[in-house]
Amino acid sequence: MLRILTSGESHGPQLTAIVDGLPSGLAVSADAINAQLARRQQGYGRGRRQAIESDRVEIVSGVRFGRTLPGPITLVVRNKDYDNWRTKMSVAPVDEPTAAIVCPRPGHADFAGALKHELEDIRDVLERSSARSTAILVAVGAVCRELVGAIGGRIYSQVCAIGDVTARTAAADQIEGLAEAVEASPVRCADSAAAGMMIAAIDEAASRGDTLGGVVEVVAIGCPPGLGSHTHWDRRLEGRLAAALMSIQAVKGVEVGAGFAGCSLPGSEVHDELLYDPDLGYHRARNSAGGIEGGMTNGEPIVVRCAMKPLPTLKNRLRSVDMTTREAVQAHFERSDVCAVPAAAVIAEAMVAIVLAEAALERFGGDSMAAFQRNFASAKEALASRGYTGVRWSIPSRRT
Amino acid sequence: MVHSLTPNLILIGFMGTGKSTIGRLCARALRFRFADTDALIERRTRRTVSAIFSEEGEPEFRRLEAQAVNDLAMRANVVIATGGGAVLNPANASVLQASGVLIWLRVEPEEILRRCGTRESRPLLAGAAEPLDRIREMLTAREPYYRAAADACVITTGARREDAAAAVLEAYHGLASQWPHLPGRRSS
Numbered sequence A: 001m002l003r004i005l006t007s008g009e010s011h012g013p014q015l016t017a018i019v020d021g022l023p024s025g026l027a028v029s030a031d032a033i034n035a036q037l038a039r040r041q042q043g044y045g046r047g048r049r050q051a052i053e054s055d056r057v058e059i060v061s062g063v064r065f066g067r068t069l070p071g072p073i074t075l076v077v078r079n080k081d082y083d084n085w086r087t088k089m090s091v092a093p094v095d096e097p098t099a100a101i102v103c104p105r106p107g108h109a110d111f112a113g114a115l116k117h118e119l120e121d122i123r124d125v126l127e128r129s130s131a132r133s134t135a136i137l138v139a140v141g142a143v144c145r146e147l148v149g150a151i152g153g154r155i156y157s158q159v160c161a162i163g164d165v166t167a168r169t170a171a172a173d174q175i176e177g178l179a180e181a182v183e184a185s186p187v188r189c190a191d192s193a194a195a196g197m198m199i200a201a202i203d204e205a206a207s208r209g210d211t212l213g214g215v216v217e218v219v220a221i222g223c224p225p226g227l228g229s230h231t232h233w234d235r236r237l238e239g240r241l242a243a244a245l246m247s248i249q250a251v252k253g254v255e256v257g258a259g260f261a262g263c264s265l266p267g268s269e270v271h272d273e274l275l276y277d278p279d280l281g282y283h284r285a286r287n288s289a290g291g292i293e294g295g296m297t298n299g300e301p302i303v304v305r306c307a308m309k310p311l312p313t314l315k316n317r318l319r320s321v322d323m324t325t326r327e328a329v330q331a332h333f334e335r336s337d338v339c340a341v342p343a344a345a346v347i348a349e350a351m352v353a354i355v356l357a358e359a360a361l362e363r364f365g366g367d368s369m370a371a372f373q374r375n376f377a378s379a380k381e382a383l384a385s386r387g388y389t390g391v392r393w394s395i396p397s398r399r400t
Numbered sequence B: 001m002v003h004s005l006t007p008n009l010i011l012i013g014f015m016g017t018g019k020s021t022i023g024r025l026c027a028r029a030l031r032f033r034f035a036d037t038d039a040l041i042e043r044r045t046r047r048t049v050s051a052i053f054s055e056e057g058e059p060e061f062r063r064l065e066a067q068a069v070n071d072l073a074m075r076a077n078v079v080i081a082t083g084g085g086a087v088l089n090p091a092n093a094s095v096l097q098a099s100g101v102l103i104w105l106r107v108e109p110e111e112i113l114r115r116c117g118t119r120e121s122r123p124l125l126a127g128a129a130e131p132l133d134r135i136r137e138m139l140t141a142r143e144p145y146y147r148a149a150a151d152a153c154v155i156t157t158g159a160r161r162e163d164a165a166a167a168v169l170e171a172y173h174g175l176a177s178q179w180p181h182l183p184g185r186r187s188s
């Protein structure tokens, strides 16, 4: 069983994750994790903090000579900004406490958290509710991605919309070919004309002291059929993906495959007819299901999209109430991004990697990577003997 | 509304974003004619834009500009470079949308200043004490209009003109097949 626990405050000394239950012998490298951390920090519309941080992982347990040990892995990402926060975030009591935050920011955890935990200082909520915590999840995702890779899975993302600008997004079977263009785009969008409009929309929002949300898509190509299960509500893969993706700060909706748009079409225009061909094996002419049927992967690319709300901290402050005096005030303003949709796409990839790694472990198991790979190879043989080859999605992608 | 099957290519954006230079390159590649609303006005009135501005005032210039936009929009197979203020008038924007694909050229204010200097031929900048601030101010006011009218945006800061033209053509070709029913158009 894969178990993951994270800790750390946004302005505390560090973020920490303990990952337990991965097979021993899985390749883990700080470089690969750092590459993912860097991707999370890119993207047009982010504030100054991304320049300060330049996140790096430290692997402090569970890895030896580049491979996982049987015991839990501990990953650490330090908050470089901590030096400026030593007093404000002091572990020991301080003589002169910094002024408490008492004006909740609408759209944040501030108000509900202050009531729930009976707090005088809203900082005690926002330090943990902040999306800073996604850095350590991206690090965990980078480790999980390696295991997903061992079953042939490759995970990509793209930004479909920012504010009122919608891109012509690449179909799932083209995303692999466009990956370079997506990485090169400051808004993770290969449609460069739309990307220009997105950047302009972000600039315009920034000049008004406003923020923007958007839509991101994650595609996982090459995963074998049968990850997840139809048998229980809590084992259905789309439910687990949705929970993981909805856990990302500011994500308010998740759709799979044709999603909400598919619901206005008749069934004949949605469902993906099953075809068979001696060379290709079983295959489909389209992928409205987004690679998941009955809570299980069906071998087609997994396609999930997340709707991200516009970020709630506005320079042009919203109305709020001082929780000590109950007077009408303007919400607290803390350094803030204008748009974090491109970063959310990278975080969404990490969450998909975590869920798929967990599902892969359930299906193929094994205490060591050698055992995991044996189990996977024999499952693959069984699939092939029943007519599923997966050739269309094996590396490199054959489809045009 | 009568229009040919191939949409025209219309360049919008602030002064100094390269609408004329890039427009000419695109016209050559598309085998379209090139037209420029300011040039047409100057030809018709036999006066420079700055002379019209200073002698007759901005409203008269805008009237002549609307006429030029209307006339050029009726032509087929043209690349139209519009004056920096043309699409601030919603009537001009919709006439142009019915004529073709609108591509917005966007450049950072510092580069706009480098490209235009405080040349006499740019009446709206002439005499500004802090030209960069003036450009920023005008951009903040105008960009929402450019964005509302545009079908695509190509950022040309630091780009070679050939590369900028290639990016414009790529955007044009990507949208031409769907025109006039382009995504994001509020009216069409």
Ligand SMILES: Cc1cc2nc3c(=O)[nH]c(=O)nc-3n(C[C@H](O)[C@H](O)[C@H](O)COP(=O)(O)O)c2cc1C
Residues within 6 Å of the ligand: A047, A107, A108, A109, A129, A130, A131, A134, A248, A249, A250, A251, A309, A311, A312, A313, A314, A335, A336, A337, A338, A340, A343, A344, A347
């Ligand atoms: C990568 C990323 C960066 C974010 N940056 C900010 C930010 O700078 N300012 C802000 O107000 N919200 C930001 N958010 C969103 C808030 O963290 C989130 O809206 C808030 O914690 C409330 O949670 P909820 O929206 O999920 O209900 C960010 C979210 C993500 C995923």
